[in-house]
Amino acid sequence: MAENTSGRGQRELKVKVKTARGRKLSSTRWLERQLNDPYVHRARADGYRGRAAYKLIELDDRFRFLRPGVRVVDLGCAPGGWLQVAVARVNADGAKAGKPVGRVLGVDLQEVAALAGAEAHVLDFMADGADDAVRDWLNGRADVVLSDMAAASSGHRNTDHLRIVALCEAAADFAFDVLEEGGTFVAKVLQGGAEATLQARLKKAFDRVINVKPPASRSDSAEKYVVATGFRGRADTAD
Numbered sequence: 055m056a057e058n059t060s061g062r063g064q065r066e067l068k069v070k071v072k073t074a075r076g077r078k079l080s081s082t083r084w085l086e087r088q089l090n091d092p093y094v095h096r097a098r099a100d101g102y103r104g105r106a107a108y109k110l111i112e113l114d115d116r117f118r119f120l121r122p123g124v125r126v127v128d129l130g131c132a133p134g135g136w137l138q139v140a141v142a143r144v145n146a147d148g149a150k151a152g153k154p155v156g157r158v159l160g161v162d163l164q165e166v167a168a169l170a171g172a173e174a175h176v177l178d179f180m181a182d183g184a185d186d187a188v189r190d191w192l193n194g195r196a197d198v199v200l201s202d203m204a205a206a207s208s209g210h211r212n213t214d215h216l217r218i219v220a221l222c223e224a225a226a227d228f229a230f231d232v233l234e235e236g237g238t239f240v241a242k243v244l245q246g247g248a249e250a251t252l253q254a255r256l257k258k259a260f261d262r263v264i265n266v267k268p269p270a271s272r273s274d275s276a277e278k279y280v281v282a283t284g285f286r287g288r289a290d291t292a293d
C-alpha cells in the first residue's frame with residue numbers, strides 16, 4: 055500500500071449514471087458521486103479500505119500527532135482505512151526499522167478484516183467498562199484517541215446533528231478516561247449549533263482546540279473535525 059500525501063485527486067471524471075428500474079434516485083446519486091469522486095479512485099489504487107483514509111492523512115500532515123512509537127485508539131474503526139494510515143505512521147507493524155514501534159487498537163460495532171499491525175475488537179465504546187477494557191488491552195493509556203464515528207442517518211438533519219454531537223460527547227468522555235497527559239483527541243463533528251458545550255469542555259481539557267475541514271471531506275457534507283492537543287489530565291475534565 056502506498057503512503058499517500060494530501061491533495062485532491064488528479065482525475066477529472068464525469069460519469070453520468072442513468073436511473074434504472076428498481077433503483078432509487080438517492081442510490082443513483084450516490085453511485086454517480088462515487089464514480090466521479092477522485093478520492094474513491096485513489097483509495098482503490100493506493101490499497102486503502104475507503105476514501106476516509108485521506109481525511110486522516112490530511113489531518114495528520116497538518117497536525118503531526120501520529121509519530122512512530124505512539125499508542126492510538128480508533129473508535130468506530132470499520133472498515134479500517136484510518137487503521138491502515140495509523141499503522142504505517144506510528145510504525146505499529148515495525149516496517150520502519152530502527153524507529154519506535156507504536157500500537158494501534160480499533161473498536162467498532164462491526165467486525166473488521168484483519169490488518170497487520172492493528173488489533174480490532176468488536177465493542178460498543180459506550181458500553182459499561184469499555185474504557186477499562188481498552189486500557190487493559192493497551193496495558194496502559196493511549197497517546198491519541200481518534201473518532202470518525204457516525205450515527206446511522208435518520209434523514210432528519212437536526213436529529214442527525216444531535217446524534218453525532220452526543221456520539222462526540224461520549225467519545226470525548228472516553229478520551230478523558232484513556233488518554234495520557236499531553237495526548238491528542240481527533241473527532242468528527244457536524245457543523246451546526248448544538249456543539250458549543252462540547253467545544254467548551256474540550257477547551258478546558260486541552261491546551262489547543264482547532265476545528266478543520268480537510269480537503270478530502272466532501273464540501274457538501276456538514277462534517278468537520280475537531281483536533282484537540284495537549285490533554286491536561288482528568289482533573290480538568292469536569293463539566
Ligand SMILES: C[S@@+](CC[C@H](N)C(=O)[O-])C[C@H]1O[C@@H](n2cnc3c(N)ncnc32)[C@H](O)[C@@H]1O
Pocket residue numbers: 103104106107129130131132133134135136137161162163164177178179180202203204205
Ligand atoms: C464512517 S465509519 C468509520 C470509517 C473509518 N474511519 C475508516 O477509515 O474506515 C463509522 C463507524 O463508526 C461505528 N460506530 C458507530 N457507533 C459506534 C459505537 N457506539 N461503538 C463503536 N463503533 C461505532 C460504525 O459501526 C461505523 O463502522
